[in-house]
Amino acid sequence: MRDASGHDPLTQERLRLWLKLMKSSSLIEDELRRRLRRECGSTLPRFDVMAALAQAPGGMRMGEISKRLRVSNGNITGIVDKLETEGLAARVPVPGDRRANLVTLTDEGRTAFSDHASAHEAWISEILGQLNADDIDGMIRRLDPLISMLETQNKTAD
Amino acid sequence: MRDASGHDPLTQERLRLWLKLMKSSSLIEDELRRRLRRECGSTLPRFDVMAALAQAPGGMRMGEISKRLRVSNGNITGIVDKLETEGLAARVPVPGDRRANLVTLTDEGRTAFSDHASAHEAWISEILGQLNADDIDGMIRRLDPLISMLETQNKTAD
DNA sequence: CATGAACATTTCAAGCTTGAAATAAAAAAT
DNA sequence: ATTTTTTATTTCAAGCTTGAAATGTTCATG
Structure with missing residues (x-):
């Protein structure tokens, strides 16, 4: 509430932005x-x-994976x-820490992922195919500061 | 693959854009x-x-809700x-269609939602508080065509 | 009418996700 | 050396989500 009428005029616009961000992302x-x-x-979580x-x-520890993907330990x-x-x-x-495990892809896993990753890349290209270099660049330029803003908030909240 | 080297130079940029869109949205x-x-x-699905x-x-049918929120019938x-x-x-x-139901909020539901919605609005304002009118507008202008592009694809895919 | 197609919703199994509690091991502090 | 604390991971219950199959209802057509 920043004006006499009790409304921040940007509140509605922020809400609209959030809904659109969410919608495009989930589509x-x-x-x-x-x-x-x-x-x-396969599934997206497995792919991730x-x-x-x-x-x-060299493999990753369970905790490293969950931190990287920002999901819970139990999930991983x-x-x-x-x-x-x-x-x-x-x-x-x-070796030297019996609590921890290093998780690695097997050869079979590497092969499977390589397949899935090419397909994934092609799908993104197809789905976002109508965006030209300018569109893409314009969005990334907006998203970068938004992301660092959000990450800073998360860090501060700890 | 659109050039002699076998790579569309925009593919990597599209992938980067997708990762950033996803990341900001999920944060x-x-x-x-x-x-x-x-x-x-409460939870986000209930809130939605x-x-x-x-x-x-006047209430909504189950099917209308699931179509609006783009989730499965069983989920709703x-x-x-x-x-x-x-x-x-x-x-x-x-009346006149024993297959269907109209779902409505009870008085208690309306009261609860009203509370939650104010809180939700305030959180968005807080989370996106550092974005000025220009940032917001700039993003919305990029997202709008992206969304209609994606929706067109979905329609065509049916 | 009869009956097959279309429709609205529910049921179900499988998988994802979380936060909290439990285990177990390592490190720090006394 | 023995606590105490921290760290790494797992377990668990509860809830979300999906796609497919099942139910029951309405509609269209002969």
Whole structure:
């Protein structure tokens, strides 16, 4: 409330922005989920975990994965359990720390992820195909400061 | 693949855009979830359903709600079940169509939603508070065409 | 009317997600 | 050496979400 009438005139605009951000994001996300399911027999959470692992040649600890993906520890436990059962990932003990595990992709996991990642990349290109370089750049330029603003808030809230 | 080297030079940029869109959206969404839970003892899905109902004085059918929120029918069944159990919403039969129900907010539901909605609005204002009119407008102008592009794709895919 | 197609909703199993409590191990402090 | 505290992970219950199958109802057409 910043004026005499009791309304911040930007409040409604912020709300509108949030709704549109959410809508565009979930339209894309839902489409990716559907395709990942139908065409790869996989899911977005599994893909995200595998993507994180693929970028960490030496493997990642459970806690590193959950921090990177900003999800709970218990969540990662379940997803890695599944990947392990399917032979796509493996937990290897950390010498000198019996609490921790390093999670790595198996060869089979690396192969599968490589497939899924190409498909994923192609889908994004298809879904966002009508955006030209200027559109993309314009949005990224707006999103970057928004993200660092949000991350700063999160850090402060701890 | 649109050039001799086998790479569309925009592919990587589109991927970057998607990751940033997703990240900003989920940072905000997670924060709203946490607050809705802690400060209102509620959840985002419940809030979304109640928000839809609050805008429909005559009530909405199950199918209308699920179409509006772009989630499955079965999902709405479960959420409305809960709202009904808690006395916040009610299913009323549609005269002349025994298959359908009109879902409405009870008085108690309207009161609760009104509370939650004010809190929600204030949180958005707080979370996005550092964005000025120009930032907001600039983003909305980019998001609007993106959304209609995505919606057109969805329609075509049916 | 009869009956097959279309429609509104529910049920269900499987998977994701969270926050909190439990385990277990390592590190720090006394 | 023995607490105490911190750290790494798992377990668990509760809730969300989906897609597919099931139910029951209405509509259209012969």
